Amino acid sequence: MKKESYRLAMSEAQHAPEGQVIEGRYRVVSRIADGGMATVYQAVDERLGRTVAIKIMHTQLAQGPQRDQFVERFHREARSAAAIANPHIVQVYDTGEFDGLDFLVMEYVHGVNLRYEMNQQVTFSVRETLRIVGETLDGLASAHRAGVVHRDIKPENILLNDRGHVQITDFGLAKAVSQATLSSTGMLLGTAAYLAPEMIQHNQATPQGDLYSVGIMAWEMLAGKVPFTADNPVTLVFKHVHEDVPDITTACPGINAGVAAFLARLTARAVEDRPQDASVAFDELQQLQSNLTIDDWQYRLSAVSPAANDAADTMPGDGTRQMPLPPAPPAPPVRQNDDRTRQFNPENPNKTTVMPAQQADPEATTRLALEKNDVPANNVPASPSNGPVSGGQPKRSGKRAPVIIAVVAAIVLACAGGGGYAWWYFRGPGSYWTMPQPADLTCSDSEPCRISNIKWNAYEELLKFSNIEYEETEAFSDSVKAGNVISTDPENVGSHVSKRHHQKVKVVVSKGIKQGTVPTDILDATSANGKDPINALKRAGFDNIEQTPANDDAYSMDVPQGALLDLSVDPGATLPHNAKITVTLSQGPKPVTMPDVVGKSKDEAQQTLDALKLTVNWTEQFDDKIPQGQVISASAKTGDELHWGDSVNAVVSKGPETVTLPNYVGQKAAAAKAALEKLGFSVKISSQLTLDSSQDKKVASQDPVGGTEVRLRQEDGTPNTVTLKMYSSLFD
Structure with missing residues (x-):
């Protein structure tokens, strides 16, 4: 490995252009900085007599299989910067080719980059922070108006010239807004600590993404640290996607609330919650500045300055916390156009990150x-x-x-x-x-770390970033909310997933608590669900059904036994399967005992039977013994078991039957007797002196007399007797 690096270094040394004149115009003076893509030299434009910076592509890139991509990036940087006219943008003057290596000629900036100043000062005052942010936004505003997004705003690309003013460099990642995606080569470029969520999650670069990076940079300037840190770039970028940037007041207590709100707006996770572009953000910053007091401007979080050998660097209006930091490595005078593509170093989260979006290119x-x-x-x-x-x-x-x-x-x-x-x-x-560790899972070193109850959408992206294949299934869970992982196979962080056997991670994702829908006809006692409501609820998926104990309130004349009298939820409602549902089932009509009503008055008997919710059908009849209005009999015997709503036939006495006795005096005795017997009377006939027994006799008198109300029967049921007295006349 060392031999290979040495070979590459020697190759670069053979092409070192110090002292040479490029294109008969640019005399190279000295090397300024090395990047992963190019080396930057100080040179003199002998035609115009000015100092310039020349960025020359590395030999191994120019001769590699991806030459076209890197050349296009060179040209894109030239086009992007040339399209923007702003004093806060490093200007690109020329482009060309030298010994087969593409180069750019740029404005030479006397000064340092913002990272160097951060390492020296650790924290900045609100005044200095907002000045640098304002000039950065002013430069980006020109870029956004030209339809260009930078896509890699970070302290390394913010140059501070010898007058202290901002000049933005490295538009090698910039693209026109209409073409802006995170990468056209499948590589995640940019700096992990400053990437906007939509760049990571949706592969989309926007003007608001530049503002997010500016906000993170300002947060770091004020607090002396970035808001998110992690041991690796994947976890870091996932924090940007799935966590809100903490309020700056958590790191800088006492800072002006308007400043905190402005930073919160720049670093909002949702694109639509940030200003539309740098012009809008710059206007908002100017409005904010007009409302700041002297103390607000002078606020600075106290920090130990490594350049001052741990001496406190304080200013009026400083915060109250001390932030000891390790000494920072010295930075070169200027890191102009340092576009190196670096692997992430956990000791320095500000380094540029390269991560595979799907499958990394082994050669690259x-x-x-x-x-x-x-x-x-x-x-x-x-x-x-x-x-x-x-x-x-x-x-x-x-x-x-x-x-x-x-x-x-x-x-x-x-x-x-x-x-x-x-x-x-x-x-x-x-x-x-x-198996990677999810960002939202805390593990203990003393026991296995099971992957469960973490957000699936975040972990799915983590698996994709890690190139781990997976199979997703869904299941209901009472303890894991919808969208979270119930379990994985393998189940623990750090477990192995075989590449050789094409093993896939099996992920079970929660659908949340299983739901059930209460049948809409469950209160209809004539429906199948209404006749058997408990089993109907079980069939609907509910398993926490509580039945109230039977009591007097559970009886009903109207609702059949077993049907619902009351339900604690609404029919048709959709509820978790384990939601408690209380049911009150009808016991049907309540059983009652037939009371003794014979001999009672009709009204008294009616009240007694009504209290037992019995239906009474009344009839009347004459009774020679029971007085009128008293109950003679009932169809149910005393003590019989009946139920609410049962019918009872009862007979009430009309008293003894009576007749108004007709007057039969003067009528023939035989006819009078027949009429009285027909009425139900017993007839007794007595006669006076009779001269001719064959002569028809007439009634001379009757007892009782005609017109009298007379009972037909005695109490023992025998007919009453009417006595007729007759007489005969010699002249009849």
Whole structure:
């Protein structure tokens, strides 16, 4: 590996242009900076007599299989910057080719980049922060008006000239808004600590994405740290996607609320919650500045300055917290157009990140590793959450990535060339993936970390980023909310997933609590569901049904036994299967005992039977013994068991039957007797002196007399007697 890096370095040295004149015009003076894609030199434009910066593509890129892509990036940077006229944008003057290597001629900036100032000062005052943010927004506003988004705003690309003013550089990632996607080559470019959520999640670059990066940069300037940190870039970018940027007041207590609100607007997760573009954001910043007091302007979080050997760097209006930080490495005077594409270093989350969107290009990854004198990335499998692994074991907290890479390299060397590689590829770390740790899962080192109850959409993207194949199924769960993972197979963080056997991770995703719908006709006692409501609810999927105990309130004259009297939920409602449903079932008509009503008055008997909810059918009849209005008899015997609503036939006495006795005096006795017997009377006839027995006799008198109300029968039922007295006349 060292030999290869040395060979590449020698190749670059052979093409070193110091002292040469390019295109008869640009005399190269000295090297300024090296990047992953190009080297930047200071040069003099002898035609115009001015100092310029020349960016020359690396030889290995110009001769590699992806030359066209890198050349296009060079040209895109030239076109993007040339289309923007703004003092806060580093200008591109010319482009061309030198010894087969493409180059750009740019404005030379005397100064340092913002990263260097951050390392020196640690924190900035509100005044200095808003000044740099304002000038950055002013430059981006011109870019956005020209239809260009930068896509890689970070402190390394913000140059501060010798007058302290901002000049934005490195438009190599910039694209026209109409063409802006995160990458056309399948590689995730940009800096993990500053990437906007939509760039990561939807592969879409927008003007609002530039504003998000500016907001993160301002947050870091004020707080002395970025809002999100992680051990690896995958976890870091997922925090940007799935977590809100913390309010700056959590790191800078006492800072002006308007400043905090402005930063919150720039760093809102939703694109639509940010300003439309840099012009709108710049206007909002100017409005904010007009309302700040002197104390607001002077606010600065106290921090230990590494440049001052841990001496506190304070200003009037400082915050109250001390933030000791380790000494920062010195930065070069200027990192102009430093467009290096770097692997992530956990010790410095501000480095540019390269991650595979689907399947990394092995050749490109190897080339990238060679540039860093590292083991090729495709020979060192990495867990997106745990970092590089050795022997399949997850990275332990506190161990640095370079140490692990060195261990892996030692193992590969110890295994002696091809045989060692075969072991690594077929049996070792190259033969499996490692189950990554979800960002929203906390693990303990003392026990296995089971992957469960974490957001599936986030973990699915993590699996995709890790190139791990999976199969998704869904299931109901009472404890895991919808959209979260119930279980995985393998089930623990750090478990191995075989590459050789094309193993797929089996993921069970929760559909939430199983739902059931209450039958709409369950209260209809004539329907099938209404006749058997408990089983109807069970068939609908409910399993927490509680029946109230039977009591007097459960009886009903109208609702048949077994049908519902009351239900604690509405028919047709959709509820969790384990929702408590209380039912009150009808016991039907209540059983009652037939009371003794014979001899009672009709009214008294009616009240007694009504109280028992019995229906009475009354009839009347004459009775020689029972007085009028009293009950003679009932169809149910005293003590019989009846039920509410049953019918009882009862007979009430009309009293003894009476007749108004006709007056038969003067009528023939035989006819009078026959008429009285027909009425039901017994007739007794007595006669006076009779001269001629054959002569028809007439009634002389009667007892009782005619017109009298007379009972037909005695109490014992025998007919009453009417006595007729007759007489005869000699002259009849």
